Structures are given as C-alpha cells and as structure tokens.
Amino acid sequence: MATKGTVNVQTENIFPLIKKFLYSDHEIFLRELISNAVDATSKLKVLSGSGEVKGEIGDITIEVILDKDAGTLTVRDKGIGMTEDEIQKYINQIAFSGAEEFVKKYEGKEGAEQIIGHFGLGFYSAFMVSEKVQIRTLSHQEGAKAVQWESNGTPEFEITDIDKDFRGTDIVLYIAEDSKEFLEDARIEGILNKYCKFLPVEIKFGTKTSYQADPNGEKDENGNVKQVEVEVDNIINNPEPAWIKSPSDLTDEDYQKFYRELYPMSFDQPLFHIHLNVDYPFNLTGILYFPKLKESMEVQKNKIQLYSNQVFITDSVEEIVPEFLTLLHGVIDSPDIPLNVSRSYLQADGNVKKISSHITKKVADKLAEMFKNDREDFQQKWDDLKVFVEYGMLTEDKFYDKAEKFALFKNTKEEYFTIEEYIEKIKPIQTDKDDKLVILYANHKDAHHQFIEAAEDRGYDVLIFDSPLTPHYLQKLESKLDKVSFARVDSDTIDNLIKTDTELPSLLTDEQKDKLKPIFEEVVSQEKFHLSFENMSEKDAPIVITQPEFMRRMQEQQRLGGGGFMGSMPEMYDLKVNSNHPLIAAILSKKKENRQKMAKQLTDLAMLSQGMLQGEELTKFVKRSVELMK
Numbered sequence: 001m002a003t004k005g006t007v008n009v010q011t012e013n014i015f016p017l018i019k020k021f022l023y024s025d026h027e028i029f030l031r032e033l034i035s036n037a038v039d040a041t042s043k044l045k046v047l048s049g050s051g052e053v054k055g056e057i058g059d060i061t062i063e064v065i066l067d068k069d070a071g072t073l074t075v076r077d078k079g080i081g082m083t084e085d086e087i088q089k090y091i092n093q094i095a096f097s098g099a100e101e102f103v104k105k106y107e108g109k110e111g112a113e114q115i116i117g118h119f120g121l122g123f124y125s126a127f128m129v130s131e132k133v134q135i136r137t138l139s140h141q142e143g144a145k146a147v148q149w150e151s152n153g154t155p156e157f158e159i160t161d162i163d164k165d166f167r168g169t170d171i172v173l174y175i176a177e178d179s180k181e182f183l184e185d186a187r188i189e190g191i192l193n194k195y196c197k198f199l200p201v202e203i204k205f206g207t208k209t210s211y212q213a214d215p216n217g218e219k220d221e222n223g224n225v226k227q228v229e230v231e232v233d234n235i236i237n238n239p240e241p242a243w244i245k246s247p248s249d250l251t252d253e254d255y256q257k258f259y260r261e262l263y264p265m266s267f268d269q270p271l272f273h274i275h276l277n278v279d280y281p282f283n284l285t286g287i288l289y290f291p292k293l294k295e296s297m298e299v300q301k302n303k304i305q306l307y308s309n310q311v312f313i314t315d316s317v318e319e320i321v322p323e324f325l326t327l328l329h330g331v332i333d334s335p336d337i338p339l340n341v342s343r344s345y346l347q348a349d350g351n352v353k354k355i356s357s358h359i360t361k362k363v364a365d366k367l368a369e370m371f372k373n374d375r376e377d378f379q380q381k382w383d384d385l386k387v388f389v390e391y392g393m394l395t396e397d398k399f400y401d402k403a404e405k406f407a408l409f410k411n412t413k414e415e416y417f418t419i420e421e422y423i424e425k426i427k428p429i430q431t432d433k434d435d436k437l438v439i440l441y442a443n444h445k446d447a448h449h450q451f452i453e454a455a456e457d458r459g460y461d462v463l464i465f466d467s468p469l470t471p472h473y474l475q476k477l478e479s480k481l482d483k484v485s486f487a488r489v490d491s492d493t494i495d496n497l498i499k500t501d502t503e504l505p506s507l508l509t510d511e512q513k514d515k516l517k518p519i520f521e522e523v524v525s526q527e528k529f530h531l532s533f534e535n536m537s538e539k540d541a542p543i544v545i546t547q548p549e550f551m552r553r554m555q556e557q558q559r560l561g562g563g564g565f566m567g568s569m570p571e572m573y574d575l576k577v578n579s580n581h582p583l584i585a586a587i588l589s590k591k592k593e594n595r596q597k598m599a600k601q602l603t604d605l606a607m608l609s610q611g612m613l614q615g616e617e618l619t620k621f622v623k624r625s626v627e628l629m630k
Contacts, residue, residue, distance in 0.1 A: 002160040026179065029129055030064075030188070031195035032122035033075045033171050034203065035311050037062045040079025040169060041201045044140060047080065053140055061202045061233075064192065068183050071175050077201075078168035081139040084147045084159055091123060091135065091149060092157065126171060127153050129179035136162060137169040189236065195312045198241040198331075208234040241310070243287045243331050247275040259289055262305070263329065268292055270329065271381055274366045282354055286332040288363070292384045293327060307333040320352055321359050324391040324399070332359070357398075364392075364402035371406035379416045382408050390473045400480070412445055412452055412462045419477075423484070426461050432499045437484045440497065441465045441474075450609050451489035454540060460498065462489055471556040490610070491549040493534050493576055504535040506579040513579070515588060516599075520577060523600040529575040542581040543606040546574045575603070601628065 041060050047053040058078070065074040082090065126133045131153060138146040146164035151157040173182075181187050189205060196203055211227040218226050242250055242258035255273050260266070270289035278284040288304070306313045306320060310333060318326060320337070334355060367389070371378045389407050392399040409422045417425060423437065431437050440455055441463040442448035452462045465474065465486075474486040487497045495504070508516070513533050520531055529545075536544070551572060577584055587598050604621045607613040613621055 002158055004156070004158050026128045027182075027191050028195075029125040030073075030075075030182075030191045031311065032125045034062060034064070034192075034196050034199065036122050037075055037077035037079065037169070037171075038199050038201050038311075040077050040081070042079075044079045044167075047140070061204050061235075064188065064203065064205045066183060066185060066188060066206070071183065073173045073175060073182055073188070075171045075173075076168065078166060079140075081144070081167050081169055082135075082137045082147075083139045083141065083144055086139070087135065087137070087147065087149050087159060123171075126173050127151075129175055129182050130173040131176040132174040134172040134174075135169060136164060136172060138164040138167050140167050192236045197237050197312065198239075198307065198310045199237050200239050200244075200310050202235050202239055203237050204233045205236050206234045207231045241331070243275070243285050243333060244310070247277070250275075255287065255289075258287065259329070262331065263303070271384055272366075272370070273330070274362060276332070276359065276362060278358060282334065282336045282358075284332065284334045284336075284355055284358065286330060288325075288328045288330040288332075288359070290385065290388065291327075291329050293387045303329040305331050306337070307331060308337050309333070309335045313337070321356055322392075322396050322399075324388065324395050325359060325363065327388050327391065328363075360392075360396060360399055361402075364399055368402060368406050378406070379408065382410065382416065387467045387469060390467055390469045394469065394472055394476050400476075404480075409463050412442070412456075412464060419481070422463075423481070429459055430461070430498055433501050434499070435483065438498045439463065439484060439486045440489050441486055442489050443470065447611065448489050450541065451494070454494045455489050457539065458494060460494070471553045475553070487549050488552065490546055491552060492546050492574070493536055493540070493544055495536065496534070504537065504580060506533070506535045508533065508579045508585060512585070512588060516577065516584065519587065519595050519599045520575070520603065522596055523603050524575060528571060529573050531575050531577070533579045534576040536576075536578040536580055538580050538582065540578055540581065541606065541609070542578050542583045542602050544576045544578065545606045545610050545612070546576065547572070548574065575606070597624070601625070 041062065044053060044057055044060065048057045060078050062078075063074075063076040065076060066072075067074070133151055133153075135149040136146070137148075138144060146162050148160050148162045149157055150160075175182050185206070192203065192205055208231070209229050210232045212230055214226040214228045220226050238261065241261075242254055256269065259270055259273075268291060270291050272290055274288045274290075276284055276286040276288065291303070303315065304317045304321065304326060305315050306317050317332065320332065332355075336355070337352065367385075370381075386408070389403055393403050393407065394400075404419055407419060408416045409419065410416050422439075426439065427437060430439065440460055442452055443464075443466050445452065445464060455462050467473070478485055489497070491497065516533075517531065524531070534544075555571075583598075583602060587595050590598055601621075601624060604613055604617070604624075608618075608621065
C-alpha cells in the first residue's frame with residue numbers, strides 16, 4: 001500500500017531554490033549524506049551499549065555504491081533505520097521545515113549559500129545533484145516494516161512498503177543530467193578522500209586489488225612465499241586517527257606516520273608537534289605540527305584541516321586560529337564548530353574566540369617548555385622556527401608577552417641569546433653618548449662582511465637577522481624595548497651608528513675637501529648619491545657607501561606590502577669619503593687628468609663591495625683595473 005502526500009510548505013518552488021543556494025559547492029551533498037549515515041550508525045552503537053538493541057549488531061560498514069547503468073549513487077548504512085512515522089517526522093517535517101525557513105529568510109539574497117548552519121538541511125542536499133531520491137529503510141525496532149520514501153524534486157512524496165533484508169537505510173540518488181560527474185568513480189573517491197578520510201565508521205567504496213601471501217604457501221625461486229593478487233574492500237577512511245587517541249598511547253613514530261597520512265605528497269618531516277585535548281569550557285582535540293618553513297610563507301598556509309566530529313569542514317582556518325598559526329600543519333577537531341557557517345558567524349562566535357585563544361596559549365607554552373627543558377636542541381631548531389615566532393610576536397600581543405622569554409637572537413659567531421640576555425651583554429659597549437642602546441645587525445654574513453669586520457674591530461657585536469619579516473619585526477621590537485634601536489651595519493659608518501664622546505680629527509683641511517668634492521661629484525650620480533666627508537679610521541675603506549636605516553626599511557616594508565605610503569621610495573645612498581685614508585689625500589697629488597680616474601676607481605670599488613656595480617660599469621671597471629696593474 002502506498003501513502004502519498006505533500007510536504008506542508010507554502011513555497012512551491014523550494015527544490016530549485018535548494019539546488020541553487022543550499023551550498024556553493026555541490027559536492028558537499030556526499031559529505032552530508034555520509035555524515036547522516038555515521039550518525040545513524042553511532043546511535044545504534046549507543047543503543048546496543050545500553051541494552052536497548054539486543055544481540056550482536058554485526059557489520060556496520062557504510063557503503064557508497066555507484067551504478068552507472070542505472071544512473072544511481074547509493075549511500076548505505078546499517079544503523080538504526082527509520083519507521084514510516086519517523087520518516088514523516090524527520091524527513092517531511094523537521095528537515096523540510098528547516099529548508100522552508102532557509103528559503104524564506106534568504107531567497108534572492110547575495111551570499112545565501114554561505115549562511116547554512118542550523119537549518120537541518122543535510123538530507124535535502126541530495127536534490128542538488130538528483131532528479132529523484134529514494135529512502136529505503138528498515139528500523140532496528142522489533143517487528144518494524146521496511147518502507148521507501150520517494151520524491152522527484154517537488155514537495156510531493158510517496159511512501160510504500162518494501163522488502164529489505166537488513167536493518168539500516170539506503171539513500172538512492174538518481175543523478176540528474178547536469179550532474180553526471182557524480183557517476184564517475186574517480187570523482188566520488190576524490191570527494192570521499194577529501195571529506196570522509198577520518199570518519200569514525202568504516203566507509204567502503206567498491207573493491208581494490210591488494211597483495212597477500214599465497215594461501216597455499218607456494219614459494220618463488222628465492223624460497224619466499226609468493227604474493228598473490230586478491231580483491232579486497234576499498235575502505236577509504238581511518239576511523240581512529242591519531243588525534244582522537246591519548247598522547248600516552250602514541251609514540252613519535254605514530255605522530256610521524258599520521259603526518260604522512262595527512263600530507264602524503266610532503267617529503268619534509270615536521271620539527272615537532274603539539275597534541276591538543278580540551279573538554280572544558282569547550283571541546284577541542286587535534287594535533288598541530290611545526291613544519292620547516294620555506295622562504296615564502298604564503299605557500300605554507302591552508303595546511304591545517306578543520307573537522308567537526310571527524311567530518312572535514314575546511315582547510316581555510318583564519319577565523320578559527322590567529323593568522324600566524326595558519327603557518328602550522330595538522331588537524332583541529334571541535335564539535336562546538338558547526339559544519340556549515342559563514343565567516344562572519346565564526347568571527348562573532350564565543351567558542352571560536354576561546355578556541356583561538358587556547359591554541360595560541362598552548363603553542364606558546366610548548367615552545368617555552370622546549371626552551372626550558374633542552375635549550376641546546378631549541379637553538380638547533382631556531383632557524384626553522386624563527387619566522388613563525390617572529391610572525392606571532394608581530395601579530396599577537398599575548399603571544400609576544402610569552403615569546404619574549406624564548407625568542408632568540410643569533411650573532412655572527414653563531415651564539416644564541418634571549419632578548420634580555422643580549423641587552424645585558426652589549427649594554428656596556430654599545431650604548432651611545434645619548435644613552436641609547438644600538439643593536440647592530442646584518443641580513444647576510446658574507447654580503448656585509450666589510451661592515452661586520454669594521455664593527456667587530458671596535459669590539460662591537462653583530463646579530464644576523466635574515467627572515468623575510470625582519471623590517472617589521474625590528475620595528476615591533478623597537479616599540480616594545482625601552483631606549484633600544486636596531487641599525488644594519490651597512491646603514492652608516494660604524495662611528496656614526498654608535499656615537500661616542502671621542503671623535504677622530506680630520507687629516508684633510510677644508511680647502512682640500514673643497515678641491516676633492518667636485519672630483520667625486522663628476523664620477524657619481526648626484527641624484528642617487530649624497531656625498532660627504534667622514535673622519536674614519538685609516539683602517540676603514542677609502543670610500544664607504546651606505547643607505548640610511550629608515551629609508552632602506554621603508555623600501556623593504558614596501559616590497560613586503562606593508563610600507564603604507566603613496567608611490568615608491570626613491571633609491572638613495574650616502575657616499576662617505578674617508579678623510580683619514582691616505583689614498584684620498586693622494587688624489588690631489590696626481591696630475592689633473594688622473595685625479596678623476598683614481599676617484600672613479602675608488603668609488604667603483606665601494607660600489608663593487610655593495611654589489612652595486614653591474615653591466616657596462618662593471619666591464620669598464622675590470623678594464624680600468626687591468627690597465628692600472630700594467
């Protein structure tokens with residue numbers, strides 16, 4: 001006997017609207033249907049555990065069955081099933097009333113597909129890809145009759161009695177003409193791997209070829225038991241991923257194995273991990289891995305996978321965790337985060353904010369613990385960690401406050417110091433006459449060797465800052481540290497960077513400087529170089545080219561997209577002539593025609609040391625050098 005009916009809705013064209021607006025990505029339907037199957041199976045296990053379901057529950061594997069000839073895709077579970085009354089309640093009333101509420105509220109509004117979350121629409125997502133849907137179900141209840149619910153995408157439905165041998169529910173989708181892609185094995189397996197990889201019930205999709213020892217014990221020519229091909233169930237998920245287990249039950253190898261499971265195409269091993277496990281005031285589990293960061297931070301993002309009860313939601317987690325933590329890899333799972341929500345919802349949700357704050361604290365505590373327990377090992381990892389720590393200190397003040405205790409400075413001698421340790425070390429020698437501490441740094445030990453050597457000859461210490469965040473990071477440190485400034489060693493002569501009360505006298509008279517000035521102005525671009533005479537040591541180079549710290553930092557920040565100015569900063573340098581170098585005074589002793597040639601040679605040497613001599617100018621310099629040697 002068949003029961004026909006109409007879902008009680010006022011909106012007659014509800015199914016076309018569901019198809020258009022329910023989800024922006026139609027492939028989500030399979031995640032929703034399998035999630036429902038998992039729920040039905042989990043409920044059965046609970047009822048069995050409480051004694052409400054008698055006897056063994058048997059095989060509870062969920063199956064996804066593709067029948068290309070019939071044009072159907074079936075999701076089969078062996079869970080609690082439904083009676084006809086339950087279909088009327090859960091399918092025709094609760095879920096559909098949610099669908100109607102959604103349509104009434106968001107029909108015609110831009111972005112409606114992003115505002116799903118609490119409408120109970122999981123089952124009806126099937127109509128996004130189907131011209132007809134059947135529910136074939138048998139309840140676990142004793143004496144229950146198997147029934148079929150069927151709808152062709154209108155509010156009309158039909159319920160009939162059917163024969164069904166086993167408890168549970170089949171959702172049969174007759175795939176629509178415009179959705180034939182969902183009848184392809186590779187497409188379905190791709191969706192299952194994306195969304196269902198760690199669901200808590202085994203999911204079977206067809207079979208696959210595997211190899212096992214010959215059951216007859218037949219051996220090959222080497223005396224080993226032969227491996228024979230066998231067809232086995234293709235189970236696409238791991239129902240017990242590492243993050244749901246207790247850390248005490250896992251070894252380092254288990255964590256490494258799970259990392260390879262998450263990122264099968266990754267060849268790098270993570271530095272270390274953090275296992276998250278919180279049950280109050282919110283539920284949160286997960287494992288976060290610290291990768292070895294590459295030069296470009298952008299390509300490292302979108303590596304944290306967000307789950308809700310082991311159902312994959314997204315790998316775009318900027319609203320769940322602070323931006324700097326998106327550089328990490330791993331999994332976060334929280335049932336307190338709905339499956340389908342808008343970004344604005346996430347940003348406003350109190351649980352999400354608590355989760356974000358907790359993860360930040362957990363990460364900072366882990367780093368602090370590593371530093372305290374094994375500083376030497378922490379120092380060895382620092383070059384791989386520093387961009388992450390710097391990023392966190394730049395963007396999260398709470399993280400900065402904790403990280404200040406373990407963030408490290410490394411100098412040119414490969415020695416490591418905390419910020420506090422380093423300030424105490426250099427205070428006696430690098431505090432200038434204005435009582436300001438000047439911290440010298442270089443971006444590259446070899447490129448800045450000349451300037452590093454000049455600084456170290458005077459007993460100063462030089463740090464290495466070579467991360468892509470250096471300009472922003474130094475600015476942050478200067479805003480936090482009292483009476484401390486950072487100066488790159490090549491941003492000025494060393495005596496100008498750290499000014500003392502004692503100044504060297506000039507060996508050149510003002511008259512000699514006046515004669516030399518136009519000679520040098522002839523050999524350099526006055527738009528690009530600002531010429532000045534400096535009283536340096538005889539050991540220093542005859543000419544030093546520097547770029548003011550402020551201007552260089554602005555240019556670097558601009559390249560990183562954080563300069564904040566209109567237009568581009570001009571390329572300007574200071575060309576400093578060493579008044580006390582004997583070669584400078586010697587220029588005036590040369591014949592007039594040779595003065596300019598010598599000035600040009602010395603200027604080119606300074607440019608060469610800064611990597612600024614290129615192309616035709618470099619060719620001319622080489623030829624001139626050969627002539628001078630003759």
